[in-house]
Amino acid sequence: MNILLIDSPRVSYIDTGEYRAGAARQGHTLEVTSHPSDEQLARADGIIAFHAVVVDAPLVARMRRCRVLVKATIGLDDVDVDALSAKGILCSNIGAVGAQEVAEHALALILMAQRKLLEFARHTREGGWSWRTHTGTLKACRDTVLGLVGYGATGQALAHRASMLGYQLCFHDPWIEQCPLGLAQRVTLEALLGQADVISLHLPLTAQSRHLLNDTRFAQVKHGATLVNTARGAIVDSAALLRALQSGTVSMALLDVVQEEPCVPKALIEHERVLMTPHAAFYSERSLAELKRNALQTMLALLRGEKVKTLINPDCMAKEAKRHA
Template sequence: MSHPSAARKPSLYHNAPMVAILDAPGAGYVENAEVEQRVIGSHGELRTCIVPEHERDRLQELDADYVILWHRVSLDADFFEKNRTCRAVVCASVGYDHVAVEAAHARGIAVYHVPHYGTEEVADHTLALFLALARRLGDLSGHVRDGGWDWRTIGDARRLRGSVWGVIGLGRIGLAVAERAKAFGMRVVFHDPYNHPGIEKSLGIERHADLNTLLEVSDAVSLHVPLDAGTRHLLDGERMRRMKRGAALINTARGALVDIEALKGALTEERPAWAALDVVEGEPSLPDWLRGHPQVLLSPHAAFYSVESFAELRTRAAEAVVQLINGAPVTSAILVP
């Protein structure tokens, strides 16, 4: 791990709090900490830690007051038990399933995340993945690159207007996806037991209280829910068999929402017939069958990214730490309950 162990060196900022940024090798989220340094300034001493998998046990030596955490590094209960100086963790992500939140809370350590930074990008990417599937862009591009010029390569592509888009989870991103799907003339249905009754009336979309019913009527299904014990493998083999034959499944939320091994059999039955995945259970390690499957479109957990969203995410995470250091209300991140 690329930081000195255990004993804390004297701060350059007169005993200012220690702020550690945790990232994984090759992840590329924090190649340098210029953004965070500019925001945190003299409020804290900043340390960037690149943590290889085989050195995760050395996180107990972190000795930091605040942590900015990227999603390829996990903090388990042991971390919170042994890091007695830690006051808060700010996840530089929408999700926080890589943090043992209950263990943190048991030690009086607050956990924050940044769910509102990349709404437009994830929604745009979700639609882009679907459109690439619906219009067979991968096949068409490959055909032309190989010297062909036959429009029939597009196969049995169907008109989008009038088809049904099913949104699972109508939060910030789910709502943005619904609005975009409506713009294409699609009928939008959604399942979200936690959303306000009547929201469907103001949006001009349809609510399905039963998830299975949504799966049965939707031509495209997109996932926009957090990963927790209740949503892990939300789409398992049984649920995918409920999907409309020929439907498309798009996941830009969390990989483990979809049982990836069950998806293999579901694709054979064409329920769904197509899958577009920006996130995959076990990423970045993917099963060989998935990488080469002709009915699957993949992107490398990139839906969140634009130049603007990435700068916003890093800035908001650092701003939240400054607010915490100063005892000010935290407005740049959201407290995980």
């Protein structure tokens, strides 16, 4: 069996020499590329696609014998699952790998902004020494309402950490009726936007969540709130965010993702109240290793005909088994 690993065209997830050309693992041959040829796609029995690899209908059409595609990400917004299903190709993601790291990254951003660390560092670097030199208010964690939009693995991981610091927590998630950890109050999205001092996004990008935060939603936001996005960039309308920053509705935007990445609008990069990181929230040495290990294990399990919890199109199981019996 041939497994093709398509590395990200933006930044390498696979280290040079990590998988030797033609290396065999558990009876399967591994091949790595970031720009797959027609021949590589045609001979692959299974494909692992990393971040920013768009699995669209034209790419799927080039897969001649592929039985399984594993997207080595949590989100599947750049995968045409219908096209894969139409060809009887099983599709899976890697579940909640990196969720703890994303929660820690989000909390680090929140604390850095809340404690005015960048302002204080700039002030002292310029020779000052006054704790009164900062803009806006400086609230204690226990006086701060943290609103979590999306309350899956990442949102819950952040809630657990933030609760230990005393944050007042609320969440909105249409798929969760009761708080699994008992840490946060479930509210409507409108209520969350209106009461949260910090709004942190932890939901997948879907047709329903695309531009969830637009001009209409920003008009409902508590004036001076901080926005944190470590989920998917297109959940936030960048133009609307810039207008919300200009009006003061949003006091600061802490962004690990933006809809235009990696070609981020200059107005966002240079805005004095925007802090950006390069889609790095998931990353630690542990999570990167786990991501690759999980993707390969999921691939091998599906090729063996085993069931996995992260399978997206289980109806293809029977079709795939019959086709390759």
